[in-house]
Amino acid sequence: MDELGLASTRMPTYKLIYFDAKGLGEAIRCILSYMGADWEEERIATRFANPSIWKDMKEDVKYGKLPILEVDGKQQMYQSAAICRYLASEAGLLGSNAWENLQIDSIVDSFKDLVIVIQGTLKTQDEAAKTALRETVRAESLPYYLNLYEETMKENNGYLANGKLSWADFYVVGYLESAEAIFGGGIFDKYPNLGALKEKLYNIPNVKKWIDKRPKTF
């Protein structure tokens, strides 16, 4: 029996609670698919589709944030990177040692710095301020981080860390798909190593099963 009280031969049942979007949920979906796991989804309307649903729900959610991954209908996992790191330990997507895990973690945490800047462009209420902020992200923040990743990938066999596939690749590509929708496309064309990584990930047979059936969302 493991820590969840599960016999190790049975795969747990998962439910992902996240917005009806790729965002910070897509890496979790891709890793679950990579593992060959089944999962249910509870998709919450985004603020663009219906601003009141999440607003009403938020105060009853621990930490007031999504995604949440529920295991066997009882244990809840919080925080996207923490969830991915946990699943990665089941999926064989961690590094081989602490130093390799540090490389993965520092890519993910630096990427979250970019995510926060992007999320800031969604929250601003004032339309002029939002347009100006979005232009700064398009012209400065995105190129800054994505050029760094392009360089890193040149030295890492086309992956983001340690010269091999890890959960950092899913984390970055999954969220960049939403970023591409927000910023009007072209990210994966403009940054060729990231574009090639996306192709490579989405053609892994188990991952492709998810890509082929996933709902059309930003």
Next chain:
Amino acid sequence: MDELGLASTRMPTYKLIYFDAKGLGEAIRCILSYMGADWEEERIATRFANPSIWKDMKEDVKYGKLPILEVDGKQQMYQSAAICRYLASEAGLLGSNAWENLQIDSIVDSFKDLVIVIQGTLKTQDEAAKTALRETVRAESLPYYLNLYEETMKENNGYLANGKLSWADFYVVGYLESAEAIFGGGIFDKYPNLGALKEKLYNIPNVKKWIDKRPKTF
């Protein structure tokens, strides 16, 4: 020989590059001290002491962020949580399995959501906006997260995760010391479990060596 090319019997030499403040560097300092490691520091003037020093330096720093931990004068580690997690693997401050590590990671990542809100109050240039933002953090964000942690600690033997000491405890307490300075004190008095945790951490003999000699900063 390990991944850094070090014989495992020799402790590496460390240099911490961070602002002249506790902030996101203090957990690293405490964990290094807990491990019995020696380290050098390069302390960069904060924006309050001298706004131009970091501004000039930032563009030459990968990811444009501090802290950085340098190992043996060559390898650089980036991102505070990633660095602490790596050191924790050396220091025996990780969880015992992936599920326990998830509990630690989700505490740290949720806390970073609070850190971002707090950092937002430091960056705003407009004084009236800064005062209003700071009041919201004091009245809403801080109590929201800190009450959650108080509840968690009641179920965890006075620690933040898994009923035992982990690197999450150092991460949260270290940054809250700066938060206390920013918000005018009282955090550790008002949240008794956090106050008791701070006392407990800082009285661990190896940690106390650092606490007794550290520079007086916010």
